[in-house]
Amino acid sequence: MIWLRTAFLAIAWAIVSLIVHMSMGAPWGYVVMIGALTIILLWRAVRMQRVAQWARQPESTPPLSVGRWDDILAPLYRYTRAQSREIEAGREAMKSMLAAAQALPDGAVTLNADLQIDWANRMAQEHLGVRLPADRGHNILNLVRSPEFSAYAHQTEWPEPILVRVTRGHHDHLLMMQLTAYARDHRLLVTRDVTQIEKLETTRRDFVANVSHELRTPLTVLAGFLETLRDMPEEALSDEQREQYMALMTEQALRMQSIVADLLTLSTLESSPSAEPQRVRMNLLIEAARQQSEALSAGRHVFTWDIDPDLDVLGAEPEISSAVANLLTNAVRYTPDGGAIAVRWTREGNGARYAVKDSGIGIASRHIPRLTERFYRVDRGRSRAVGGTGLGLAITKHIAMRHDAELDIQSEVGKGSTFSLVFPPERLAETESPL
Numbered sequence: 381m382i383w384l385r386t387a388f389l390a391i392a393w394a395i396v397s398l399i400v401h402m403s404m405g406a407p408w409g410y411v412v413m414i415g416a417l418t419i420i421l422l423w424r425a426v427r428m429q430r431v432a433q434w435a436r437q438p439e440s441t442p443p444l445s446v447g448r449w450d451d452i453l454a455p456l457y458r459y460t461r462a463q464s465r466e467i468e469a470g471r472e473a474m475k476s477m478l479a480a481a482q483a484l485p486d487g488a489v490t491l492n493a494d495l496q497i498d499w500a501n502r503m504a505q506e507h508l509g510v511r512l513p514a515d516r517g518h519n520i521l522n523l524v525r526s527p528e529f530s531a532y533a534h535q536t537e538w539p540e541p542i543l544v545r546v547t548r549g550h551h552d553h554l555l556m557m558q559l560t561a562y563a564r565d566h567r568l569l570v571t572r573d574v575t576q577i578e579k580l581e582t583t584r585r586d587f588v589a590n591v592s593h594e595l596r597t598p599l600t601v602l603a604g605f606l607e608t609l610r611d612m613p614e615e616a617l618s619d620e621q622r623e624q625y626m627a628l629m630t631e632q633a634l635r636m637q638s639i640v641a642d643l644l645t646l647s648t649l650e651s652s653p654s655a656e657p658q659r660v661r662m663n664l665l666i667e668a669a670r671q672q673s674e675a676l677s678a679g680r681h682v683f684t685w686d687i688d689p690d691l692d693v694l695g696a697e698p699e700i701s702s703a704v705a706n707l708l709t710n711a712v713r714y715t716p717d718g719g720a721i722a723v724r725w726t727r728e729g730n731g732a733r734y735a736v737k738d739s740g741i742g743i744a745s746r747h748i749p750r751l752t753e754r755f756y757r758v759d760r761g762r763s764r765a766v767g768g769t770g771l772g773l774a775i776t777k778h779i780a781m782r783h784d785a786e787l788d789i790q791s792e793v794g795k796g797s798t799f800s801l802v803f804p805p806e807r808l809a810e811t812e813s814p815l
Contacts, residue, residue, distance in 0.1 A: 394413065396416070397413035397416070441457070481501045482501045482502050484501060484503060485503065485572075486503060486570055486571060486572045487500070487501060487503040487504030487505075487506070487507040487508065487569075487570065487571035487572070488500065488501045488503070488504055488568065488569070488570055488571075489501075489504045489508070489510065489520065489568070489569040489571070490566060490567070490568055490569075491520055491566065491567040491568070491569060492565065492566060492567070493565035493566070493567075494519070495519050495520050495521060495533055495567065496517050496518065496519055496520075497510060497512075497515050497516055497517065497518055497519075497520055498516065498566075499512070499516075500512060500515075503571070504569075504571055507546075507553070507555055507571045507573060508520075508523050508524060508546070508555075508571065509523055509548065510523060520533070520569065521533065524544065524546065524557075526544050526545075526546070528542060528544060529542060529544045529557065532557075532559070533559060535559075538558065538559040538560065540558075541556045541557055541558040542556070542557050542558075543555070543556055543557075543574070544556075544557055552575075553573055553575045554573070554574050554575045554578050555571050555572065555573055555574070556571070556572045556574050557569060557570070557571050557572075558570045590754065590755035590770070591639075591643070591755070594639055594755060594770065595636060595639060597632075598632035598633070598635045598636045599632075599636070601628065601629070601632045602629055602632050602633065605625050605628060605629050606629070608625070609622075609625065639771070642771035642772070642775060643771065645702070645771075645775055646754070646771060646774060646775055646778065649699070649775065649778040649779065649782065650778065654696070654782045654783075655696040655699075657694035657695050657696070657807075658694065658695070658696070658697065659692055659693075659694060659809045660692055660693050660694070660695050660696075660697045660700050660809070661692055662687075662691060662692055662693060662700075662704075662725055662734070663687055663688075663689045663691075663725070665697070665700060665701045665704050666685075666687055666704060666723070666725055666734075668701070668705075669701070669704045669705040669708045670683075670685065670708075670723070672705060672708070672709070673705075673708040673709060673711070673712050673721075676709065676712045676713075677712045677721075680717040680718070681712060681715055681717070681718070681719050681720065681721050682718075682719070682720045682721070683720075683721050683722075683723065684720070684721075684722045684723070685722075685723050686722070686723070686724040686725070686726060687723070687724075687725045688725055688726050688727065688732075691725060691726070691727060691732055691808070692808070692809040693732065693783070693803050693807050693808055693809055694807050694808070694809050695782075695783045695807065696782070696783075699779045699782065699783070700779065700783065702775065702776075702779060703775070703776045703779040703780065703801060704734060704801075706772040706773070706775060706776045707734075707736040707776065707799045707801070708721075708723065708736055709772070710736075710772060710773070710799065711736045711737075711738040711740070711797075711799070714738065714740045714741065714797075715738040715739060715740040715796075716740065716741070719738060719739040719740060719796075720738070720739045721736065721737070721738050721739075722735075722736075722737040722738075723735070723736050723737075724737075728802070730804075730805040731802060731803050731804050731805050731807075731808065732802075732803045732807075732808055733800050733801070733802050733803070734800060734801040734803075735798055735799070735800040735801075736798070736799050736800070737796065737797070737798040738796050738797055738798075739795075739796040740796050740797060741793070741794070741796075742791050742792050742793040742794050742795050742796055742797055743758055743789075743791040743793065743797055744758070744793050745791075748789050748791060751773050751789060752773045752774050752776075752777040752787065753774065754770065754771055754774045755770040755771065756770065757770055773787075776801075780801055783803065783807055784803075784804050784806065784807055785801050785802055785803045785804065785807065786801075786802045787799070787800070787801060788800040788801075788802055
């Protein structure tokens with residue numbers, strides 16, 4: 381123990397002084413005793429100074445050979461090192477948790493009991509417009525100005541989330557928000573953008589309604605004619621009328637068959653993996669589509685063709701053939717008699733473009749983003765009159781996506797439209813060298 385060593389040292393010097401006093405006289409004993417005490421004090425002062433310097437930076441290595449202080453500094457240094465390691469581990473864990481919170485796909489905002497913002501992750505800043513540190517300490521209700529959310533936030537419990545529509549920039553977004561209590565009088569606000577889910581749900585409802593509507597019309601016609609034929613005496617209808625009824629029923633049955641076939645095609649495109657790419661001779665596909673479109677036109681339109689015979693792509697021939705024919709057929713159906721249809725298949729930059737340009741009625745810009753939706757029609761009456769199913773462009777878009785291509789639509793009311801399939805360089809087949 382330190383005090384025992386100190387007492388032993390004092391006793392030892394006292395004995396030495398006593399011996400000197402007895403052998404050399406009184407003054408020398410006192411001189412030895414005072415000198416010894418002075419040296420001890422000075423030496424200990426030096427050691428104390430070294431300890432004081434270390435105490436200013438306790439994380440550094442303690443000084444060596446500081447006498448009795450060694451017994452104090454060694455455990456103190458070990459404790460300091462252990463505490464430093466724990467603090468560093470806690471700091472790293474905190475950094476890791478903050479990084480994980482920043483990486484969350486949902487927004488997270490921590491609030492105090494007064495709903496003032498403490499912290500927010502990156503997604504919450506995107507959802508709610510929170511800007512740290514500027515918004516720290518501000519009330520969340522100043523950012524989310526919604527009466528529904530205000531009433532929700534002032535509840536004592538939040539068993540269910542709430543849907544809140546917010547505006548960011550020029551777009552509306554639907555956010556699902558959930559408040560949760562944690563720690564002592566703190567709140568965690570979690571936000572999730574469900575705008576796309578809402579759009580998908582709306583699209584699903586519209587699709588079901590549209591399918592029902594599209595199939596109901598031909599079914600009604602068929603049922604009506606069948607009921608007429610069943611209830612009327614055979615001699616009540618002339619052969620000409622009976623033939624007319626049969627033709628109309630056949631037309632409606634074929635219409636339903638086309639709708640079902642296109643729905644099955646869409647389902648196959650969405651659910652099946654892409655086939656192994658093969659070389660597709662585009663000039664042959666376009667030639668086949670040319671014969672079909674000119675037969676459908678029956679001389680009512682003027683066609684011009686600009687086809688590169690050596691430009692081929694890699695992909696699934698049946699799918700590309702369907703996309704090529706769809707764009708040509710639409711041009712024929714929606715271009716008035718006497719109109720012009722120009723078809724081009726040429727290189728564009730490092731890629732290639734298949735473009736069908738018509739001089740038809742054109743399409744308003746507000747309709748263009750929705751043209752590839754299933755059963756979406758700019759003019760329902762005209763679409764049914766020309767015999768379309770409303771699925772052709774949806775099928776074409778899926779085919780384009782499966783071939784890394786883009787369906788580009790340019791149109792202006794009264795000036796016609798241009799529908800294009802733009803293929804990237806990696807989808808072009810190498811030119812075959814002549815033998």
